[in-house]
Amino acid sequence: MKQHTLSKTAERIYWLGRYLERAESTARLVNVNGNLLIDLPRRIPLSWISLIDIMGTRAHFLEHYETPDERSVVRYLTTDPNNPGSLLSSLSLARENARTIREIMPRVAFEYLNDLYLYAKERASGTMSRSRTSDMMEGVMRRVQHIAGFLSGTMLHGDTWSFLRIGEFLERADMTTRIIDVRSVDMQDPAVGLEPYSQLQWRSVLRSLHALQAFHLAVQEPIQQSLVLEFLFTNDALPRSLAYCTSRIRSSLRTLPRNQKPLSAINRVIRFLDSVDVATLKDADLHTFIDDCQRHLSYLDKEIDRTYFHARLRVAEPQSQTQTKRSTTSA
Amino acid sequence: MPIDWSSYQAIGIWDELVTERGRPRTGASELCRMLSSMSDDELLARKTAAEVAIRTMGITFTVYTGEGSGSIDREWPFDIIPRILLKSEWDVIENGLKQRVGALNRFIDDVYHDQRILDDGVVPRELIEKSKDFRPECLGVSPAHGVWSHVCGTDLVRDADGAVYVLEDNLRVPSGVSYMLENREVMKRVFPELFENYRILPIDDYADQLVRTLRSLSPRRIASPEVVVLTPGIYNSAYFEHAYLAQAMACELVEGSDLVVGKDDCVYMRTIEGLIRVDVIYRRIDDLFLDPQMFRSDSVLGVPGLMRAWRMGNVALANAPGCGVADDKVIYTYVPEIIRYYAGEEPILPNVPSYRCVEKESRDYVIDNIEKMVVKPANESGGYGMLIGPKSTKVEREKFVRQILANPRNYMAQPMLILSSAPTLVNNHAEPRHLDLRPFILSGSSTYVTTGGLTRVAMRKGSTVVNSSQGGGSKDTWIVDYE
Numbered sequence: 001m002k003q004h005t006l007s008k009t010a011e012r013i014y015w016l017g018r019y020l021e022r023a024e025s026t027a028r029l030v031n032v033n034g035n036l037l038i039d040l041p042r043r044i045p046l047s048w049i050s051l052i053d054i055m056g057t058r059a060h061f062l063e064h065y066e067t068p069d070e071r072s073v074v075r076y077l078t079t080d081p082n083n084p085g086s087l088l089s090s091l092s093l094a095r096e097n098a099r100t101i102r103e104i105m106p107r108v109a110f111e112y113l114n115d116l117y118l119y120a121k122e123r124a125s126g127t128m129s130r131s132r133t134s135d136m137m138e139g140v141m142r143r144v145q146h147i148a149g150f151l152s153g154t155m156l157h158g159d160t161w162s163f164l165r166i167g168e169f170l171e172r173a174d175m176t177t178r179i180i181d182v183r184s185v186d187m188q189d190p191a192v193g194l195e196p197y198s199q200l201q202w203r204s205v206l207r208s209l210h211a212l213q214a215f216h217l218a219v220q221e222p223i224q225q226s227l228v229l230e231f232l233f234t235n236d237a238l239p240r241s242l243a244y245c246t247s248r249i250r251s252s253l254r255t256l257p258r259n260q261k262p263l264s265a266i267n268r269v270i271r272f273l274d275s276v277d278v279a280t281l282k283d284a285d286l287h288t289f290i291d292d293c294q295r296h297l298s299y300l301d302k303e304i305d306r307t308y309f310h311a312r313l314r315v316a317e318p319q320s321q322t323q324t325k326r327s328t329t330s331a
Numbered sequence: 332m333p334i335d336w337s338s339y340q341a342i343g344i345w346d347e348l349v350t351e352r353g354r355p356r357t358g359a360s361e362l363c364r365m366l367s368s369m370s371d372d373e374l375l376a377r378k379t380a381a382e383v384a385i386r387t388m389g390i391t392f393t394v395y396t397g398e399g400s401g402s403i404d405r406e407w408p409f410d411i412i413p414r415i416l417l418k419s420e421w422d423v424i425e426n427g428l429k430q431r432v433g434a435l436n437r438f439i440d441d442v443y444h445d446q447r448i449l450d451d452g453v454v455p456r457e458l459i460e461k462s463k464d465f466r467p468e469c470l471g472v473s474p475a476h477g478v479w480s481h482v483c484g485t486d487l488v489r490d491a492d493g494a495v496y497v498l499e500d501n502l503r504v505p506s507g508v509s510y511m512l513e514n515r516e517v518m519k520r521v522f523p524e525l526f527e528n529y530r531i532l533p534i535d536d537y538a539d540q541l542v543r544t545l546r547s548l549s550p551r552r553i554a555s556p557e558v559v560v561l562t563p564g565i566y567n568s569a570y571f572e573h574a575y576l577a578q579a580m581a582c583e584l585v586e587g588s589d590l591v592v593g594k595d596d597c598v599y600m601r602t603i604e605g606l607i608r609v610d611v612i613y614r615r616i617d618d619l620f621l622d623p624q625m626f627r628s629d630s631v632l633g634v635p636g637l638m639r640a641w642r643m644g645n646v647a648l649a650n651a652p653g654c655g656v657a658d659d660k661v662i663y664t665y666v667p668e669i670i671r672y673y674a675g676e677e678p679i680l681p682n683v684p685s686y687r688c689v690e691k692e693s694r695d696y697v698i699d700n701i702e703k704m705v706v707k708p709a710n711e712s713g714g715y716g717m718l719i720g721p722k723s724t725k726v727e728r729e730k731f732v733r734q735i736l737a738n739p740r741n742y743m744a745q746p747m748l749i750l751s752s753a754p755t756l757v758n759n760h761a762e763p764r765h766l767d768l769r770p771f772i773l774s775g776s777s778t779y780v781t782t783g784g785l786t787r788v789a790m791r792k793g794s795t796v797v798n799s800s801q802g803g804g805s806k807d808t809w810i811v812d813y814e
Contacts, residue, residue, distance in 0.1 A: 003581060004557075004602040006589050099389075100565050102574045107388075114389045159603060257604045308603045 005159040009104060011309035012097040013160050017167025019094035024144040025175045026087045027137040029054065029208050030077055034130055036204040037070075040197060048073035054175075054182045055085050074133055079124035087140065088124055091117045106154045109147065116143040162252040166304065169252075173245035174297055176232060179208050181290045184225075184283075202228045209240045226279040229286070233278045242293070246270050249300070258307060265303040269296040334367045334374075334761045339754060341763035345493045347414050347753040358415050358811050361528055366412065371759055378756060381411050381521045390513045392799050393568045407510060408804035410755045411521055414766065414786045418532065418812045424487065424495060424770070425780045427679030432483050432772045434670040435500060435657045439479040441673075442656055443469045453672050454665050458689075461740055462662070463710055464655035466618065468625060472642050472651075475548045476776055479654040482541070482613075483772045484508070487784075488683070489751035496683045496748070498767065500666065502658040503650060504615050508771045509572035510805055511785040512537060512579075518807040532782045532810045537771070538579035541613075544775035545580075548647035549610040556610035559583045559600060561590070563616045563632045568800065573615050587616075592636030598646045611647045612637075618652045659709045661687060661743050688735050688742040697744040698735065701728050704744040706735070719795075721747055750795050753806065755788055765789045767797050768808065783808035 033051055049068035052061045055077070064082055065072040078087045095117045102110050123136045148168070155161050183205045202223050206212040209232065218235060219227055236243040250266045253259050272292065281289055337353040339346075348359040355363040366374070391404040416424075441448050442459055449456040459465050484505025486498040515534055519526060542558060549556030562573035564586050577584035589600050590609065599606035614621065620630040625638040640646045656662070657669075664685040670678045686693035686704075697704055706718040718731045735742045752763035770784030786806040787797035797803040 004583060004600065004604065004607050006583055006585060007601045007603055008586070008589055009583075010603050096565075100574075102578060104578075107578065110389055111387045115387055118386075 003104075005104075005163075007309050009101050009160060010163045011305075012101045013104070014163040014167035014304070014309075016094050016097040016101070017164040018171040019090045019097065020144055020147065021168045021171040022085070022175070023087050023090040023094065024141055025172070025208075026055075026077055026085075026090065027140040027144075028210060029179070030074055030087075031134055031137045032204055032208045034134060035207070036200065039200055039204075050182050051077060053185075054178045056178070057083070057085060070130075071128075074128060078128070078133065078136070079120075088120050091120050091140075101160075104160050105151070109151055109154070112143070112147050112150060116140070116147065119143060159256060162255050163308075165252045166249050169245040169248045170297060170301060172240055173242055173249075174294065176209060176240055176242060176245070177290050177293050177297075179205055180229070180232060181287060184286055198225065199223050205232075211238060211240055214238055225282075229281065230279040233273060242273055246273065256308070261307050262300065262303045265296075265300040269293070269300060272296055332760075333370060334754075336363055336367060336761075339761055339763070341752050343491060344749055344763060344765075345489055345491050345751040346763055347416075347489075347751055347766070348412075349754060356415075358417050358813050362413065362415065362525065365525065366754075366761070374756070375759055377521050378411055378759075381409055381517050382406070384517045384520045385409055385513075388513065388516070389571075390510070390517075391571050392510075393566060393570060394800060407513070408790065408799065409514060409517060410764075410788060410790075410804050410806045411518070412754050412756060412761065413518060413525075413807040413809050414753045414768075415809045415811055416783065418810050420495075421783070421810045423679065428485055428770060428772050428780050429778050430674055430676065430679050431485070431497065431500070431666065431670060432480065432774055433778065434673045435483075435502060435666065436478050436480055436774060437673040438669045439502075439651075439654050439657050440473075440477045443472060443479075443653060448669070448672055451672075453668050454662070458659075458661060458665075458740065459656065462656055462659050464618075464653070464659055466653035466656070468638060468642070469651070469653035472653075473644075474651045475550075475647060476774075478548075478774045479651040480657070481544055481548065481649040481651075481774050483650075483774070484769045484784075485772065487680070487768045487770065488748060491749040491751075493751075495680065497666070497680050498683055499660070500658055500663060501769075503655045504617065505769070505771065506569040506572050506615075507769055507785040507787075508537060508781065509575040511769075511771075511781065511783070511808070512575075514785070514805055514807040529809065530812045532812060534782045537781055538576065540773055540779045541576065542580040542582065544773040544777075544779065545611045545613055545647075545649055547775035547777075548649060550644050550647060551610050553610075557582075557600075557608060558611045558613065559585045559590075559609050561585055561587070561612050561614040561616060563620070567615070569615065576613070587630075587632045587634050590634045590637070592634060592640050596636070596640050596643050596645050598634070598637065598640050609646060611649065613649050618655060621648075621652060655710075660707045661689065661709045661740065664743055683745045683748060686744045688739040688744065693744075694735065694739055697742075698732050701732060701744075703747060705747055706731050706742055706744045709741045709743070719747070748795075750789075753786075753788070755790070755804075755806075757790075757792075762792070764792070765795045765797070766806065783810045 029051060033048065047068050048070050049058065051073055052058050052068065061076055065076060076083050076086065080086045081088065083089060095113050098105065098110055098113045120140055151164065183201055202225060203212060206215050206228060215231055218237065219231055221227055231238065233242045235241045236247060238244055246266060246269050250270065253262050253266055276289055336349055336355065339349055339353055341349065348356055348363065350356060385406050390407040392407055393404055438448060448454050449459060480502040482505065484501040484507060486501065487495055488498045489495050512534065545558045546556050558580065559582055560573055560577040562570060562584060564570065574584055583600060585600055591599050591601065593599055598609045600609050616632050619626040620632045622633045622635060622638040623630045624635045638652065641648050641652065663682065664687050667678045667682055670676065686697050688694045688697055697706065702720045704720045708716045718727060750765040750767060752765050754761035755764040766786050766788040768784050768786050771781045773779040786808045788804045788806055789795055789797050790802055790804045
């Protein structure tokens with residue numbers, strides 16, 4: 001007989017997916033920023049604070065650090081236990097979520113996760129040179145990819161798998177919009193003086209999403225804002241594009257029971273994305289568009305939460321164990 | 332320096348592997364030979380391999396570090412030298428355990444129904460009625476097959492003369508079986524070659540046996556009853572085991588908040604599909620936390636209405652509430668009589684000789700000889716609240732004498748046993764350390780005993796405290812067929 005997925009289990013694996021994805025994005029972001037700074041002229045005062053802005057935690061950062069220099073920002077983003085969004089916190093939360101659902105994953109998956117957490121924790125002390133940081137970020141990315149690949153190759157692709165994927169893609173879609181948002185704001189600010197280096201910036205955005213090579217392959221044009229935006233939002237073959245992420249979320253939701261409301265929420269996101277020609281967006285319009293995207297994604301997150309994790313389930317209704325109807329219709 | 336068995340000294344102790352003259356016992360010679368052929372470096376490498384395996388497998392137990400400061404996970408302490416028992420000896424122990432647990436289950440069922448054994452004066456009625464683990468709420472309830480303690484973890488010890496005794500019957504929610512299983516996995520990774528040379532009986536069918544036992548309790552006669560494991564949550568010291576067993580049985584691991592009792596007095600779990608009816612709950616939380624409506628109203632671990640559902644026969648609880656009544660250390664002293672009463676046979680496994688403080692003659696003896704005795708309160712576990720006479724101070728002994736006189740029903744005493752030992756790696760040398768053995772007995776429509784059990788070892792020299800919460804370690808336990 002099929003095992004039933006507890007609401008709590010679904011919630012935890014969803015968050016496992018989100019935290020793992022977040023850890024990987026953070027690691028890549030830190031590394032890419034290091035590389036970007038090497039390429040930019042020294043007089044450009046591009047600060048590390050924009051990484052904090054991507055995470056949306058500037059106020060929290062400034063409570064704990066005096067200046068947003070490289071060391072502080074990298075420490076805050078990677079190993080700071082006071083930052084609930086740091087790489088180490090994400091890995092710790094991923095592990096804690098996994099720990100409570102060990103029974104639904106291949107046992108060795110928890111070993112890998114445990115190992116990943118210990119790997120990062122052991123390297124979290126002492127001063128971090130740029131090359132040490134870079135090695136650690138590489139190590140984290142490789143291990144997250146290994147776990148994701150392992151889960152994909154071994155886990156039962158049933159309900160819990162769907163929740164893992166939804167968490168992963170929702171986080172990824174969210175992160176993609178954040179990176180684009182902050183980087184484009186940097187470029188609008190004449191004080192930053194980045195305008196002439198726009199191409200470098202967009203190249204770094206693509207790198208942050210591990211999509212540079214893919215861009216060259218798919219677009220075959222020089223890098224420029226409109227093409228990058230179009231690529232990152234609408235290319236349905238790029239695993240980190242909004243189009244791809246939202247379509248994966250929709251297909252995962254379709255396999256789940258009682259999915260009407262979350263499905264209509266994801267359809268709203270998709271319709272919204274389709275309704276705008278991103279290539280033409282600039283400055284404030286782009287920012288507003290991204291804000292709206294994030295609002296739609298956050299609504300989807302709430303709808304999933306309400307439907308599956310914290311449903312007010314009515315007691316004493318006659319329940320049938322086997323014939324729970326699964327809607328596969330989309331709105 | 333490699334291990335030299337002739338200089339290994341377990342004087343006045345029964346050692347499980349080596350005789351007093353430094354020679355391996357039957358069944359242990361190959362192991363001893365192999366260990367003594369290994370260089371210090373090799374031995375250390377195996378020990379390190381075991382530690383790495385335990386770390387990466389995430390085998391942990393949780394220790395409370397005190398009020399307010401929460402708890403921490405420690406890696407499971409494991410000694411790489413296994414403990415060996417011959418199958419011929421084990422067969423006797425296994426039969427003894429079946430006999431004992433069978434009789435105890437009949438006793439519990441009797442206590443909550445006709446109380447014949449009390450009427451017949453074999454066990455004093457007063458003892459039961461004053462027991463804090465007697466639950467009047469359970470009177471008249473009839474669990475499937477008349478079985479109350481479905482999973483029992485009996486503690487066995489061996490004294491200096493080589494005889495095996497039952498030290499405790501853990502009838503309520505015994506833990507440790509996952510460590511027994513994991514110890515074997517670690518051992519296979521660390522010493523694969525030993526498994527080729529020995530006929531070590533496998534232990535890995537435990538989860539299948541457990542799920543079979545639990546399913547046999549289902550109130551609904553359906554092909555695949557819904558079985559869940561109920562845990563207090565990840566901060567419980569045995570959470571590792573709860574998750575381990577749920578996974579091994581492929582059933583849901585639930586917390587109280589995942590379950591709800593409906594207006595139809597049936598139990599449901601909250602799933603992404605909605606509510607699903609639950610037939611059998613393998614509960615790993617104590618009686619008093621099961622149901623805030625019936626017991627402790629401040630319990631957030633339990634499920635309101637659960638006892639009502641159980642009493643109406645809509646859900647099976649394993650172990651059944653109230654089975655702790657037979658797990659009281661004073662009731663323990665009556666187990667030989669209980670076995671004779673229900674089974675009409677002599678007990679196969681003896682009790683440790685015990686004195687009931689409630690009887691004047693015994694009480695006087697205990698008080699006169701308290702510095703030689705181990706005094707145990709009726710209802711504590713994990714080694715708490717005991718007096719170990721030979722290691723106690725005068726003040727402690729006087730305090731216990733006062734406690735015994737104030738509440739004699741609550742105490743029993745045993746002479747201090749000299750627990751057997753086995754070679755244990757200490758600073759890369761083999762030294763004798765005391766140990767015990769906890770086999771697990773499953774009872775449902777039939778009875779099953781694990782092949783061997785969990786061997787716990789006191790890592791400190793001379794100590795007999797084997798509890799992992801107090802510095803105990805463990806060993807893989809081999810039942811070897813040597814005929």
